[in-house]
Amino acid sequence: MTSRFLLAACVTFLLLLLPTIAAAEPQQTATAAAEAVQLNLNYVWTILAAALVFFMQAGFALLETGFTRAKNAVNIIMKNVMDASAGALVFFVVGFGVMFGSSWNGFIGTDGFFLTGIEEQPESWTYAFYFFQAVFAATAATIVSGAVAERIKFNGYLVFSIAITGLIYPVFGSWAWGGLFNGGGWLESLGFIDFAGSTVVHSVGGWAALAGALVMGPRVGKYAPDGTPRAIPGHSLPLAALGVFILWLGWFGFNAGSTTAGSTDIALIAMNTFLAAGAGAVLAMATTWVRSGTPDATMTLNGVLGGLVGITAGCASMTPGFAILTGGVAGMIVVFATDALEKIIDDPVGAVAVHGVCGAWGTLAAGVFAAGGFSVAQVGVQVVGIAAAFAWTFPVSYALFYSLDRVIGLRINGELEDKGLDLHEHDVRAYPEFIARSGVEGDGASAEAAASLRGGNRR
Known part of the structure; x- marks a missing residue:
């Protein structure tokens, strides 16, 4: 009797357990399927964001072309x-x-060249991550282009572009972001906050641009004999404005894409990015309006970019109010920094002010307005990172520009500069039907340009 009772009890228990067992397998299958969907979404979002960042290259090309003269448009594009x-x-x-x-030792990567020998990550993720980071590297390089526009030889610029993409930018990037993929950098270990690269990308590009502008000297005619800066208007503000809108669009990939994951985190990042850019434009416009009596279009466009650069470091952690404050301050910084820098360098597009100075501000703001509240220690780490970026990038870039200038000669001479780099460097005009005031010789200042250069107008 007892054995029959036990047998019946076991059978009953198994019958009760069967639904649970049956339900477990579909639940495990559903979990695996959800994980696979999330993984695929991460890939898709990262590639899409990288494509948006790549499209920013078109924005930079249009911005730089519009802010410079027609005779150099092809050179800017190249x-x-x-x-x-x-x-x-x-x-x-x-x-x-x-x-x-x-x-x-947290200073430089020692393997992974040609994307080989990387065992910690799936091969497909290495490809996706490479694409995303490569377009960031190209962004850092192209910041320099605008600051040295209209007077640098193409071959010398190409050498520097290769150097910043292959060494200058990656070295600092390894200090701040190395642990995103493999290893870890010394700045990263201190708790340095730079989510999408206010300093890693933009200040590095800005400080390299400063070095290049100093070595190259100003364009002929930029400064009066007493050293007063003269305006050299670009040939197409509409082109520049279109470039800014493209950059603004691409920045959503730049910032939100830095999650490298399709998650709800991108909502705050995208909103902060949008708000900061708007605040940068409004405050830059208002600043010029108060100072000169008219709202300056060029500064307003650069105010958008200043706001975008400023929010890039803290876009993932700031509240919307602090994002607006960060972008607005960056917009004002663009105006005052551009005026101050114009006294010592000729930067046709304001690259140093927008990327170098606003990048430093954004990195500092990421610590001051951190989500966990104000911390002196965190602000100190941010200052260390800002200083490290300058201490590495500027002297190395200056030494390279200086060496190239001495070895191959970087500067186009006065008469050729007047004719334009398109004809001299590429033997083509961007606008073939365009006839300059003095015919095919340039924009009407060849003799003055040559005389000025012989007189030492190179600052």
């Missing part, structure tokens, strides 16, 4: 094409490994 094209190859060969390879 530099931007090479920043992306040669940059992609150099970053594949060496830059990615320097930035994300196994770290040597």
